[in-house]
Amino acid sequence: MTFRRVAKQFARRPLAMLGLVIVVAMVLVAIFAPQLAPYDPTKPDFTAILQAPSSKYLLGTDEVGRDLLSRLIYGARASIRAGIIAVLIAVGLGVPTGLLSGYVGGWLDRLVIMRLTDAMIAFPTIVLALALAAALGGNLTTAMLAIGIGSAPAFIRLARAQALSLREQEFVEAARALGNGANKVMLRHVLPNAVGPLLVQASIAIAAAILAETALSFLGLGVQPPTPSWGSTLRIGTGYMQQAPWLSLYPGLAIFATVLGINLLGDGLRDVLDPRDRA
Amino acid sequence: MLTFLVNRVLSSIPIIIIITLAVFTVMQLLPGDPTLAILGDEATPQSRAVLRERMGLDRPVHVQYLSWLGGILTGDLGRSLVDNTPVARAVGFAFPVTLQIALVSLFISVSVGVPLGILSAVRRGGFLDALASIFALSAISIPAFWAGILLMYFVALQLGWFPSSGFVRFNEDPLRSLHHSILPAVALALRPIGIFMRMTRGSMLEVINSDFVRTARAKGVSETSVNLRHALRNALIPLFTLMGLEFSGLMGGVVVIDTLFAVPGFGRLIYSAFLRSDFVMMQSLMVLFSLVVIVVNLLTDVSYSLLDPRIRYS
Numbered sequence: 368m369t370f371r372r373v374a375k376q377f378a379r380r381p382l383a384m385l386g387l388v389i390v391v392a393m394v395l396v397a398i399f400a401p402q403l404a405p406y407d408p409t410k411p412d413f414t415a416i417l418q419a420p421s422s423k424y425l426l427g428t429d430e431v432g433r434d435l436l437s438r439l440i441y442g443a444r445a446s447i448r449a450g451i452i453a454v455l456i457a458v459g460l461g462v463p464t465g466l467l468s469g470y471v472g473g474w475l476d477r478l479v480i481m482r483l484t485d486a487m488i489a490f491p492t493i494v495l496a497l498a499l500a501a502a503l504g505g506n507l508t509t510a511m512l513a514i515g516i517g518s519a520p521a522f523i524r525l526a527r528a529q530a531l532s533l534r535e536q537e538f539v540e541a542a543r544a545l546g547n548g549a550n551k552v553m554l555r556h557v558l559p560n561a562v563g564p565l566l567v568q569a570s571i572a573i574a575a576a577i578l579a580e581t582a583l584s585f586l587g588l589g590v591q592p593p594t595p596s597w598g599s600t601l602r603i604g605t606g607y608m609q610q611a612p613w614l615s616l617y618p619g620l621a622i623f624a625t626v627l628g629i630n631l632l633g634d635g636l637r638d639v640l641d642p643r644d645r646a
Numbered sequence: 647m648l649t650f651l652v653n654r655v656l657s658s659i660p661i662i663i664i665i666t667l668a669v670f671t672v673m674q675l676l677p678g679d680p681t682l683a684i685l686g687d688e689a690t691p692q693s694r695a696v697l698r699e700r701m702g703l704d705r706p707v708h709v710q711y712l713s714w715l716g717g718i719l720t721g722d723l724g725r726s727l728v729d730n731t732p733v734a735r736a737v738g739f740a741f742p743v744t745l746q747i748a749l750v751s752l753f754i755s756v757s758v759g760v761p762l763g764i765l766s767a768v769r770r771g772g773f774l775d776a777l778a779s780i781f782a783l784s785a786i787s788i789p790a791f792w793a794g795i796l797l798m799y800f801v802a803l804q805l806g807w808f809p810s811s812g813f814v815r816f817n818e819d820p821l822r823s824l825h826h827s828i829l830p831a832v833a834l835a836l837r838p839i840g841i842f843m844r845m846t847r848g849s850m851l852e853v854i855n856s857d858f859v860r861t862a863r864a865k866g867v868s869e870t871s872v873n874l875r876h877a878l879r880n881a882l883i884p885l886f887t888l889m890g891l892e893f894s895g896l897m898g899g900v901v902v903i904d905t906l907f908a909v910p911g912f913g914r915l916i917y918s919a920f921l922r923s924d925f926v927m928m929q930s931l932m933v934l935f936s937l938v939v940i941v942v943n944l945l946t947d948v949s950y951s952l953l954d955p956r957i958r959y960s
Contacts (some may be wrong), residue, residue: 382780486664488891489936489943491898497920498932502675578789582902585791586917601792605906608799615799619792627787634783 376639383635389628397443406434408441408595417611427613430603435613438595439621445596446625449511449580450573456515457572461522462565466553469530484520492517492579500588510589514579518572525568529561563640570633574626581622597622654947658940669932670711673925680925684727723930728922733930736915744900744911746816750831751896755838763846768873770851778843785840791902794833802829811908830907834899838892845888849881886950890943897935
């Protein structure tokens, strides 16, 4: 399917377009944070502690007088970056492994790679993040690494399934018959035809990765203070739930809107690109 | 059936071995010396050597691994580095709490997600379908801990319908115990509700158009009976695999939700072990977390092989 046809079909889905608009808006907010934020997100102002939302501070201020809106605008950076990098790690680990596993098959596939994948699935991502944080220190890098490893099994399974079904297709057989090596066949013929479903999976994985990053930052294992982040603002917010409910409300709303936008976008992509689930 | 069961159990053994090896290796990489953590910086080399010997740290690495693995298999999970109490005892206190919350959560997610999915599939393309689909996607997109925060703020603190934190054990007061577990369970159930709804809707739509359902309808079976007896039964089979997969996420979610609601479950146990650098406790708990997931997956596989004979013989 050509890009133009994909775009046309995508544009006909209002919910998918809504998702696209949300995602583009969030990315722009992250990029232009310095221009958009009304205040310095890290500079405390002890004369304005825990101010309720007003015309001066649209979403109120936090426990050291920092403007919440500015912190949420900058917080988009950490979450979006973490989501993308974690999924890049997952794709980098998962896609080659899955393609190899499905294309080569045999004992490597069934005894080694699939068992390792099962083991990875049985290990909750947050628990993996705790282990890595204990060994390497709790920060955004270890959080992204843990989320990346935790998201890899889905890519391994998907790439493997694609390789298994494409392996038997005539054009792949033809490429093999022409004397092309396994590497070339996989890169030139199998991978390009698996891009659609992988793209759909990647969008869903970014949404899940942002949820995981904010959960880890909420536990204090992700973004470290004073860097603004949605998850760690919620962590502080729970301590002031009665006096300053805005600290518990708006950061979660930002996460929810972003993740919903990505999921809407992913659902739209699935409808257009992935014929398997067209119900 | 027996061969299927035996095969299924045998195939989880390599998974458990991989996990214990991985956990053990990561724990070997930890910075610092556990004897320093216990005795403090002023410990003499002699007293540290005595402790190393008592903890078995003077033995070769592979011997340490095997004795740890043997301990896990026989129920000896080691002793906490912080207060020297057996890890198994702490697990014994925390496990029923987490099991209870997980079961309540699973019950909520199935009893909300599956009917919504059926309704959506039967009224395909209608207003209810659109509404249910948007609800499902929102349930998947909301961070569980933020859902927990909202429930805590609005339902517990503002309305006062549920306690906002803490826990009562089931054997002390079953009703109050359930009352305490509802909010954490609902927060954890949102994502599975969305997933189950979408899955049920998808597989119902597939089954509704299949030949045997058309035959049933042609025979004059009532619409409700076609949907519930013929379509749903077959649509539920993939749900079982999904339930097993979702359980891994549920066990991860427990870490955040326990912390938020101050629930003395598995999640709080491993998180506080992490905060206190209690690595013996962490090491055993990590294995137990994945063991729970593996056992639940085993149970769901077995139960859906009972529902669908095709799986047993393939």
